[in-house]
Amino acid sequence: MNHYHQSSGTIEINTRLVTTGVVLTAVGAVTAWAGMAITASAVFAAGRRIIREMDVPPTQQAAAKLRQAREASRAGMEAWHSTSGTQT
Incomplete structure (x- = not known):
């Protein structure tokens, strides 16, 4: 059985090896x-x-950190306003 295929040029391809490689x-x-x-x-x-x-679920931890960040931001704004002489 001939497993070589002659393409349009002079290259000979062993189709059995190609098939084995693909598999x-x-x-x-x-x-x-x-x-x-x-x-x-x-x-x-x-x-x-x-x-x-975990003792505290991640959603509760995230909510607590968000509350802390908001409180810190509010405290910072209040401190800034009190030193600049303006009140909100």
């Missing part, structure tokens, strides 16, 4: 995607577990 590449890509999916699943599960074990 191996496809198998490698599928294996890589499966590995990435398993890794992502493990990382997300660990993240969920860490969040569940």
Whole structure:
């Protein structure tokens, strides 16, 4: 059986080797995607577990930090107004 294909020029291509290469590449890509999916699943599960074990949930922490920032901003504005002699 002749596995060589004569193209329009003088290049001879071994189609069996090309086919084998394509198949191996496809198998490698599928294996890589499966590995990435398993890794992502493990990382997300660990993240969920860490969040569940927190004393204060992240949403409450964010709300508290936002309140602190607003209070600090208000205090800064009040201090600035009191030193500049204007009141709001």
